[in-house]
Amino acid sequence: GAGVSQSPRYKVAKRGQDVALRCDPISGHVSLFWYQQALGQGPEFLTYFQNEAQLDKSGLPSDRFFAERPEGSVSTLKIQRTQQEDSAVYLCASSLTGRATYNEQFFGPGTRLTVL
Amino acid sequence: AQSVTQLGSHVSVSEGALVLLRCNYSSSVPPYLFWYVQYPNQGLQLLLKYTSAATLVKGINGFEAEFKKSETSFHLTKPSAHMSDAAEYFCAVIPYTGTASKLTFGTGTRLQVTL
Numbered sequence: 734g735a736g737v738s739q740s741p742r743y744k745v746a747k748r749g750q751d752v753a754l755r756c757d758p759i760s761g762h763v764s765l766f767w768y769q770q771a772l773g774q775g776p777e778f779l780t781y782f783q784n785e786a787q788l789d790k791s792g793l794p795s796d797r798f799f800a801e802r803p804e805g806s807v808s809t810l811k812i813q814r815t816q817q818e819d820s821a822v823y824l825c826a827s828s829l830t831g832r833a834t835y836n837e838q839f840f841g842p843g844t845r846l847t848v849l
Numbered sequence: 850a851q852s853v854t855q856l857g858s859h860v861s862v863s864e865g866a867l868v869l870l871r872c873n874y875s876s877s878v879p880p881y882l883f884w885y886v887q888y889p890n891q892g893l894q895l896l897l898k899y900t901s902a903a904t905l906v907k908g909i910n911g912f913e914a915e916f917k918k919s920e921t922s923f924h925l926t927k928p929s930a931h932m933s934d935a936a937e938y939f940c941a942v943i944p945y946t947g948t949a950s951k952l953t954f955g956t957g958t959r960l961q962v963t964l
Contacts, residue, residue: 766951768952774957775955776954777954840885840894841892842890
């Protein structure tokens with residue numbers, strides 16, 4: 734595709750529900766990142782994949798958060814038993830190679846999650 | 850840990866006036882530095898990046914930033930603001946580790962441009 738796409742764009746969940754957020758990176762991009770952006774804040778790192786390998790998950794806030802990228806392309810961020818504090822915009826980014834320091838991270842439009 | 854501080858959560862300028870958005874980093878070793886722009890309901894777009902080459906970096910839409918090691922700063926400027934520049938701007942850093950890594954963002958500065 735032309736850019737990083739994310740679906741759904743908006744998600745409303747009742748507290749306690751499970752949600753799944755999808756990211757389609759730019760075709761051929763090796764690296765994939767997930768960030769969480771709370772209202773009025775800058776994005777915060779959640780997790781990073783190089784191909785199908787999850788190399789860094791230090792930013793995941795709790796064991797309710799789980800991410801996967803089984804075939805090294807599409808990624809899914811799953812949040813179990815959602816809480817109100819999970820309300821945020823979830824951003825996905827991809828970059829061409831594993832050396833993301835030298836390659837631009839291209840961001841998707843984000844999924845706005847609201848937990849009631 | 851690496852971090853960046855953006856002074857001023859809101860900046861308002863008149864159309865045609867100089868834009869100056871401030872960013873300071875905390876690191877003993879200069880990291881890679883980035884400025885991103887975010888328009889409402891859109892993802893982040895890279896404006897420019899510093900990767901230890903030239904200290905004056907030119908980006909898209911007429912923006913530029915100067916890396917000053919002595920001041921640990923990477924301020925973003927534009928000589929003449931345009932209405933279309935109204936957006937949220939984020940400074941970000943990646944440690945100079947030579948390996949793939951995550952971006953650490955500042956809290957953002959909302960730029961308002963008035964007539």
